[in-house]
Amino acid sequence: MKCARAWISKIRPGKYAPIHQDIDDNIEEYLSQGEVIRFSTFISHPYPGGVFVCKNQCFHCELSGNTYQWDHYLDYHAGGNCGLHDQFMFHFLGIK
């Protein structure tokens, strides 16, 4: 898998990212190279309160290292934290 883009998101207690799609200005260039696939990995300790929602799935208290492949890289999603500890996630946009 070739990496098109990768980043780490951090959501502090009391913060959230509302429902959205990840729009990438370079998506046409990635698509010209092959199929674009999206992965997300939970990288912090599974403290309660940190949540990630993708379509109709809610991820909470995921073990550090748990990795999911998205149905589609443009799926609507959101993340938030009503807990007491930061939540970190590693995101990967790849080209197959």
Added chain:
Amino acid sequence: MATYIGNSNKTMKWEDLINHLKLIPPRLRGNDQEDDIHLGNPKVEKLIKIWENAGYDKNNAAAKWIDYLPYEHFSNVWVENFSKWINCEPAGCWVSAVPPGYIVPWHPDYKMPNQEKEWLSKGPIVHYTCYICEPSFGQVSIIENHAIYDPKQGDVYRWDDWQNWHGGLNMGLETKYMFNFFGWQK
């Protein structure tokens, strides 16, 4: 944790209650709001310190929610009917609403110490939550390590302990409504 009990929507038309609540002014809770229940409660003062240490501050406009109370905001008939449905004697009930963009920070539900003592003298307290609105994207409730997402309208859960730590947030586009119940199981 919480245990799924069943769906109450055939017994109670929760949509009617929500339509009523949408028309009346609510009681805002959270940062910058008058807190008449918790004023001077040592447990809550300790909790606020925990929030501050975690990074919540008074300027966080998202840390808010809305409460509606029986008699004051809606008929107590809703409490009576729900009590019958779960076979309990009610101690206290309220409807909480979490509009889009609001977060309810991690906490147990504390009452004033003398009230907790009085309640517990009558027997163990049970805590039920009913999700009274249609499910919508981004509405999450968390009880200990149990996230409840996308429940059906009318779904009822009984908490393992009435003072389980919990929180919630709404990252979606519609207001979330919950009917909360404290009481004694018959």
